[in-house]
Every structure is written in structure tokens, then in C-alpha cells.
Amino acid sequence: MSDRSDKPYVPADVSMAELTFKALFLGVLMAVVLGAANAYIGMKAGLTVAATFPAAVVAMAALRPLRGTILEENIARTTASVGEALVAGAIFTLPAFIIAGAWANLRYWESTMIMLVGGVLGVLFVIMLRRTLVVEADLPFPESVAASEIVKAGQGGETGAKYVFVAMGLAGLWELFKNSNGIQLMHERTQAVFQFGRSQMEVLGERIEYTGGLLVATPSASPALMGVGYIVGPRVAAVLFSGAVMGWLLLVPLAVFLNPAFATGAAGQAPFADLANEVWAKQIRPLAVGTMIVAAFYTLYSLKDALVSGIRKALRDINVTGDARVAERTEIDLDLRTVFVAVGVMAIVCAFLYYFFTQSLGGSLVLTAVMVVLGFLFAAVAGYLVGLIGSSNNPISGLTLSSLLIAAVLMVLIGVTDVQGVAGVLGVAGVVCCAAGVAGDMMQDLKVGHILGGTPWRMQIGEIVGVIVAALVLAFALMALHNAYTIGSAELPAPQAGLMALMANGIVGGQMAWPLVIVGMLFAVGLILIKAPSPMLIAVGMYLPFYSTAAIFVGGVIRWAFERIADRRKLGGDERSRAVNTGVLLSSGFIAGESLMAVVLAFLLLGGDFIPFLIRLKEGLTPGWEPSFWVSLLAFPAVFYLLVWLPLRRLRVGGMDVG
Numbered sequence: 001m002s003d004r005s006d007k008p009y010v011p012a013d014v015s016m017a018e019l020t021f022k023a024l025f026l027g028v029l030m031a032v033v034l035g036a037a038n039a040y041i042g043m044k045a046g047l048t049v050a051a052t053f054p055a056a057v058v059a060m061a062a063l064r065p066l067r068g069t070i071l072e073e074n075i076a077r078t079t080a081s082v083g084e085a086l087v088a089g090a091i092f093t094l095p096a097f098i099i100a101g102a103w104a105n106l107r108y109w110e111s112t113m114i115m116l117v118g119g120v121l122g123v124l125f126v127i128m129l130r131r132t133l134v135v136e137a138d139l140p141f142p143e144s145v146a147a148s149e150i151v152k153a154g155q156g157g158e159t160g161a162k163y164v165f166v167a168m169g170l171a172g173l174w175e176l177f178k179n180s181n182g183i184q185l186m187h188e189r190t191q192a193v194f195q196f197g198r199s200q201m202e203v204l205g206e207r208i209e210y211t212g213g214l215l216v217a218t219p220s221a222s223p224a225l226m227g228v229g230y231i232v233g234p235r236v237a238a239v240l241f242s243g244a245v246m247g248w249l250l251l252v253p254l255a256v257f258l259n260p261a262f263a264t265g266a267a268g269q270a271p272f273a274d275l276a277n278e279v280w281a282k283q284i285r286p287l288a289v290g291t292m293i294v295a296a297f298y299t300l301y302s303l304k305d306a307l308v309s310g311i312r313k314a315l316r317d318i319n320v321t322g323d324a325r326v327a328e329r330t331e332i333d334l335d336l337r338t339v340f341v342a343v344g345v346m347a348i349v350c351a352f353l354y355y356f357f358t359q360s361l362g363g364s365l366v367l368t369a370v371m372v373v374l375g376f377l378f379a380a381v382a383g384y385l386v387g388l389i390g391s392s393n394n395p396i397s398g399l400t401l402s403s404l405l406i407a408a409v410l411m412v413l414i415g416v417t418d419v420q421g422v423a424g425v426l427g428v429a430g431v432v433c434c435a436a437g438v439a440g441d442m443m444q445d446l447k448v449g450h451i452l453g454g455t456p457w458r459m460q461i462g463e464i465v466g467v468i469v470a471a472l473v474l475a476f477a478l479m480a481l482h483n484a485y486t487i488g489s490a491e492l493p494a495p496q497a498g499l500m501a502l503m504a505n506g507i508v509g510g511q512m513a514w515p516l517v518i519v520g521m522l523f524a525v526g527l528i529l530i531k532a533p534s535p536m537l538i539a540v541g542m543y544l545p546f547y548s549t550a551a552i553f554v555g556g557v558i559r560w561a562f563e564r565i566a567d568r569r570k571l572g573g574d575e576r577s578r579a580v581n582t583g584v585l586l587s588s589g590f591i592a593g594e595s596l597m598a599v600v601l602a603f604l605l606l607g608g609d610f611i612p613f614l615i616r617l618k619e620g621l622t623p624g625w626e627p628s629f630w631v632s633l634l635a636f637p638a639v640f641y642l643l644v645w646l647p648l649r650r651l652r653v654g655g656m657d658v659g
Helices: 021-045 052-063 070-091 094-099 108-136 142-154 161-178 223-257 260-264 272-302 304-317 336-358 361-389 396-413 418-452 456-485 495-507 514-529 535-543 546-568 573-607 610-621 635-652
Strands: 191-203 206-217
Touching: 021 052, 021 070, 021 223, 021 456, 021 546, 021 573, 052 070, 052 142, 052 161, 052 418, 052 573, 070 094, 070 108, 070 142, 070 396, 070 418, 070 456, 094 108, 094 418, 094 456, 094 495, 108 336, 108 361, 108 418, 108 456, 142 418, 161 223, 161 573, 161 635, 191 272, 206 223, 206 272, 206 546, 223 272, 223 535, 223 546, 223 573, 223 635, 272 396, 272 495, 272 514, 272 535, 336 361, 336 418, 361 396, 361 418, 396 418, 396 495, 418 456, 418 495, 456 573, 495 514, 495 535, 514 535, 546 573, 546 635, 573 635
Parallel strands: none
Antiparallel strands: 191 206
């Protein structure tokens, strides 16, 4: 429902500190920190978590002692959340350069330029669309309303920041004790093989011996992954886990059983666990990519009415000349003429970047035109969808895949193929993905600012500054993560980037594993025909390691247990909302703490000398200790207590803080 008749929390005629150095500095710092955390969890779990809520809480806690105003808190939150949005676009595309073989390692300047151009364009496109979608469109903006309520409630009491920081500390220590680059006292998972023996069958007159077995892994003892499951809820976690069950417990054993050569050839000499992992990596993952392709387009098709109406309204209502009347403070954007000039400058930068990738003038011009047109349209789409369903459900991977396919076909038509064509196509996908991610996040932030009474042009400057700094810094985090954990491995599978790489290589480079991809596409059609919930999530579950999706599922089960206990206690209204907010803040802290420690250890590994110090420290603390999975089991009851019993207990004793 539109809130055009509602007055902002801070009236337009009230002047107070807003775009200050302390607010901008805090926002930029949080943008880098939250962006690095989401880079790790996004490539590990295939999901990113919106940074608006933890950023709002941390901004309130940090600025309160400095006598910061609510509008300064809004600027800090707005600037901070852009880091998560930018890195979401980056991790869906930049790792694809490595997976596709276009780069041997992540390249700093190319990666930075893709993030910088895409992020700035996302901000510029949203400036054109702000009034249309934020003020005039009849959109609910569910996450924006929730974030604004958190900020309003925090003005009268505790902010709930202690839950974020305590959870960050606990999860950071846990990661230090389970990471192989840290003081490893435990293994976060274990696995077991259940072999069903051998059987013989006669096929085409030949007697063939088959072998059967099952590789089962425990859920990862990861508070971050369980926190992701808690935030997304039991339904999404269950759908994601169903993909893991189909991939690991159905298709992998089936592939092993139906390929007798595995049992008799060279591959059969390897342990069954290694064989199962090889089958998953080489056969099941391409099949999952085929499922993702159809699922992405089905998602866009199911939203076609909303997409078309949003684009039409955005294009119809753009006011290039500006309004002649004196606008109120809460209605002033950056000058649109300047915005259009800036878009032109970014397009020129993109043309040079694409020429560097493709070594073709015609190819670079075509790719630039595709990027500008699709970037604007998909920014409008992302902003509109955020208004409908929130930024956490923004299907930017589907939008990016569409731009990649269009660019890939055009590259083939003009004869730009091989590695140069693949790099150029992925460059378009990277810019569009970053633009769509930032556009959706910024539209959500602008709506929060509209409700609170923020000044649009000041928020837009904060977003631009946040994008520039985050782009310059986050490439280092991505490079460190690749060096420590290897992008595309089981530790950092980066499923969306794998999809982009396979499509770019398949269309432009001619390396598509078509039989497996087509089977996956037909599998997606079957899921759609039976109206299965979210075929895309099922495909991502097939693509990810079993232990990752199992841990997310455990988090979903913990959320389900919380909901059932709350129902039995007849909790509702504000009480239930406060308890859920506490769980969300604790989960956000788990994600940030564990991810940041993994990033820190990755940077320490680059230093070289510090990791041996950690090993010696471990030997000094626990001489002769061998890492064990059983110690890591403590994580599950601890997370259950913190996410279920702690919020409910705080309610019972009447001491619950507002989340």
C-alpha cells in the first residue's frame, strides 16, 4: 500500500545533521566489512543475506554515543548496505572468469572496474526511478517497512546491537577453532559410505557387474549456515535441502550404479567417496546448471506482468527536465542532467573495458549498448521487485543470465568467440548483475529514508561513495578467499558463477556439456509441470555440497521449532515480532562473525608467516590434539539455545530489547 499520504518520521521542514563525516565513515566501514562477509557466505552457500537490518542496528549503536541523529543513522545504514548488494553482483559473476578459464586468478583492476561501473550505474539508474517507484507506485516494500520500524523503535531504548556483536564474537571464535587455516581443534563435518554390494545383470547379451553405494555427509557445524537457514525460514531451507537429497542421495548413487565402468576401470580403484564426489562434480553439477537455466527464465516469466508494468511506468514517468516548483527537502534528488552525463561517462569506460576483454571494436560497442539498455531495464525490474517482495528475494541471477545469453548470442553472430568472447560476455553479465543488485538495495534504502524523512540526494551521495570504496577494497577480499579456499571447489562452490561460466563457455566457446544440461532442463520442466516450489532453489541445492545445504536445513528446522514453541505459548503481535527480530539479529551476527574470521584467515594466509604461528599456538594449547568432528557437535545445541530459548526466555522475564 502506498504511503504518499503518510508524513515522514522527521518532517520535511525539520533540519538536522544528516550527511556528516562520521555517518559516511561508519557507513563505508560497514560496507566493506559486511560486503566481505557476504562474499564468503554467498560463494559458500549460494545465498546472500540483506545487510539492511544488521547495518541499521550497528549504526544506531555506534552513533548513539556520538549523539548521532536518526538521519545520520539512516545515511550510515544506506551507505553500509551497498557493500552487500555490490558483492552479491560480484560473486554471481566474477568467479565465473576463473571457472570458465578466462582468468587463471582473479584480476584486481578488471574486477574492480566491473564492480565500480556496475555499482555506480545501479545508483544512477535508481535516481531516475526513485520518485516513480518509492513515492508514486503503490508498492508495499515489506523489508523497508520492517527496517524503518527497527530504527524507530531503537530511538526510544536499546538497539539490540549487543545480540549482533555477541553472536559475531562467538561465531568468529568458532571459525578460528574449526578452520584449517586457524587453530583447528575440530572438523566441521564428517562423512560415511554405505555400500550396497554388487549385482549382475544381463544387458544386450552381456553379463555386467554393477556396484551400488551411498555417500552421506553430516551437516556442517557452521553457525553461519544455520543462521542463513533461520533467516530464510523452514520452507525455503527445506526446498533447498530437497535439491541436495535429489542430487546426492538419488542421482549420484544412480549414476555410479548405471556406469559399470566406474567399478571396473581406473576410476573404480579409487575409494567410493572420491568416486561419488567426482560424479557429483562432473555429472550432477552440469545437470543442476541446466535446471537453473530453465528455472531462472521461469521465474522471470512468472513475474512477467509485474516486470512489464514496472518498466512501462518507469519509462513513462521519468522527468528529465525536473519540476519547476520548489521541492521539499525530502523530494530533492541529484540533478538528472548530471546523472545522464555520468551514465554516458560510465558507458565510455565500459566500452574501453570491453575492448580490453574482446580485442574487438565492434564487439565492445555492441556489448556496451547491450549493457546500457539491459542495465537500465533490469535496474527498473530489480527496484520494482524489491518494492513487491523485498531485496532478499530479488532474482538478480535470473536477470543476469538473460543479459548473458543476449550478449553471448550477439558475440557469436559478429564472430567474437573463444576466450575473448567469453570474457566480454562475462563482463556484460558482471556489470549488469552489480547494477541490478545495487539498484534493488538502493530502492529499498530510499524507501526506508522516505519513511524516516531522509533527504534523497544525500542518501544517493552516500550510496555512490559506498560503491566506490567497496569496489576498490572488496576485490582484495575475493582474491584472498580464492587463494585460501579456491573458487569453484567444494569449499567455495559459487553456484551462480558456475552457471554463468557454463553458459558463456557453452555458447561462445563451444564447450557446453549439452547432454547433461539438456537433461537438467527437462528435469526443470518436470518440476514446473508438477508445480514444485522454486525449481531454482532445488537446482542450487543439487549444485552445493551436501553438508552445506544440510546445515542450512538445520537452521530452518530451528526456526520451525521456534515458531511451534511460540504458537504453543500463544505469542503474537509485538512479542512475537521482538523475539523473531532477536533471532534474526543473532543469525546475522553468526553470519558476519564466521565469514569475517574466514576472510581474516585468508588474508593471514597471504602473509605466509602467521599461519605457522597459529599452528604452534594450537600445539602449545593442546599438545598432541587431533581435530575431531565430535567436538563440533556442540555447535548444534548452542545455536538452538541462542536462537530459540534465549529470545523466548527474554520475553518471559520481561527484559526483551527491541530488535
